[in-house]
Structure formats: structure tokens, C-alpha cells
Amino acid sequence: MLSKKTQYAFHALVHLAENVDKGPILISEIAQEKNISIKFLENILLELKNAGILGSKKGKGGGYYLMRPPKEIALAKIIRLLDGPIALLPCVSLNYYERCENCRDEAVCGLNEVMGKVRDSALKILENKTLKDILTRS
Amino acid sequence: MLSKKTQYAFHALVHLAENVDKGPILISEIAQEKNISIKFLENILLELKNAGILGSKKGKGGGYYLMRPPKEIALAKIIRLLDGPIALLPCVSLNYYERCENCRDEAVCGLNEVMGKVRDSALKILENKTLKDILTRS
DNA sequence: TATTAGTCTATCTTTTTTATAGGTTTTATG
């Protein structure tokens, strides 16, 4: 399961994407709209900003906004940033690989093989679907 | 990511499957072979037994054994038992569903839709692949 | 210069994960 942090991030990003034309959006607005603790959300948005996904403006009229159009922000990127590996096992992770401590040879491990396929099938979706694809359907 | 508990369970089950013809297998043998803490493994095997996946025999000559042939034990079943939901979000889980607290209507939520697809693609593999499919390739 | 709104860092609480300890029960066997 994705952490609350990542779930909140998705909902916040959706809100930002659905209001791209309205300039910077307040943290407090997102928090209220999406029913998220404002202080917790603050940290999340900051992390997204430091990763280059969001931009921000301080002071009156300030807030957060997307740095790129929604269709260019892949879901996989958000998950990896806030949640870490998408794979079910460290030994099949592309970005957070760790050697398996419980088997002799990953090259002939059937678990490694199957979990690799699960990873691929998830990535096929998560690398190609973007913020644009998760907007609320009218 | 799967918990260590689930990872250990898979490795233990593989060992049992690869030795089906040898009668009951000692916890200590599995622990040593797969490099797992024996006491932790004890709890895991007991849980698998209580779920009807393993059988056991006490006393000398005792140990654990599979209750069904490896090809009848789906990977999804093990994950759900020890790790819980396979889905990335509670609101798309088939077995551990929880209503989304952050969106107004799941029926029109794009995140819900995409994550449902991720779940389906993972389940297509995990429901159909069995212990037999994760044995070490000769 | 007052107000607004994001920034930063630290801390705290709760939950989950991982692991260990130690006694109990069952079974085989000499």
C-alpha cells in the first residue's frame, strides 16, 4: 500500500492540476478541500517542490503550482519520490535494488523472476499514466 | 514492498516445495538453509499452519509440510495472509476495502480508476502464479 | 511596515515491523 503521504500528495496534485489556470493555490485551500492535516501537507508540498515538481510563491497571492503540464508528470515519479520502491521485493527494484539475503543465486530464483514480472506490469501503467489521467472525470 | 515476514514465508515455502518427497522438514533446517532467524520463522510457519497452508508433526521425525501440491498454492494467498492488501490504495482493495477519505466520489475519481488497473495487472500474475512457479530453476 | 504565506527544523506520538524469550504439549523411541 502507498503511505498516507503519497496518497495525500496525489490528491493535492490533482487539485493543483484541476486549477492550473488560477495561479498559485494556497496550502490551506488544498488541505481543506481534500481533508488533509495542513501541517502534514505543508511538508509534503515542500518535498514536491524540492524535487522540482512544484513551484511556489511566498507572501500575499502566493501558493503552490505545477512546474510542468499535468500530462508530463508520471505517477511512478511521485511514488518513488515519497514512498520509495514500486517493486514488491528489493531484489527486483530498478531504483532501490538490494541483493537478496535469502537465496543463493538471483539468476535462477523463481520468486525473483515472477516479482520482476509484477514490477513490469505495474510500471507499464505507472510510468505511462500521468496527473492528467487521474483528474476527476466530469 | 512486501514485509520481511512475507519474504521469509515465500523462501520457506519454496524450500518445503523443493523437498515434498522428504516428509516433514525441520524449522531449524529451513532457517539455516534460507538464513532466517529461527524464532521469527517459527511464528511465520505457525501462521501458515493456522491458515491451512501447512501441516505439521510434533516430536522426533516431526516438522512442517505443505497441505497441498505446490501448483495449487497461489502467491496472492500468501501475500494477503501475511501482508494484507495487494492494492496500492485501500479504496481499490478487493479484500481490505476502505472508503477514500480524501475524495468526494470514488466513482469519478481518476486515481481510483488507475490504481484499480494496477491492482488488476498485479493480481493477474499473483493469482495465477503458484509456489510451483517460483521454484529454483535447474 | 504590517500582513500574508511559504520554509525549515525539530520533536513527538503512535503504529508496525522485526525479533526474542521461555515455558508447554505432543510424539517417537529405547
Next chain:
DNA sequence: CATAAAACCTATAAAAAAGATAGACTAATA
């Protein structure tokens, strides 16, 4: 029948991660 072997059971502890909050700081605007 005594002994040893091995699983069973329950509790607890230690560590890590998740979730949440606090408060002072900085920048921008009017």
C-alpha cells in the same frame, strides 16, 4: 515409562517507520 526431540503458544521488547504538530524564520506584497 523415561527421555529427548520438535512444534506450540504467549508475551514482550526493541527498532523503525509513519503520521502529525509546533514554532520560529524568510520573502513578497500592498
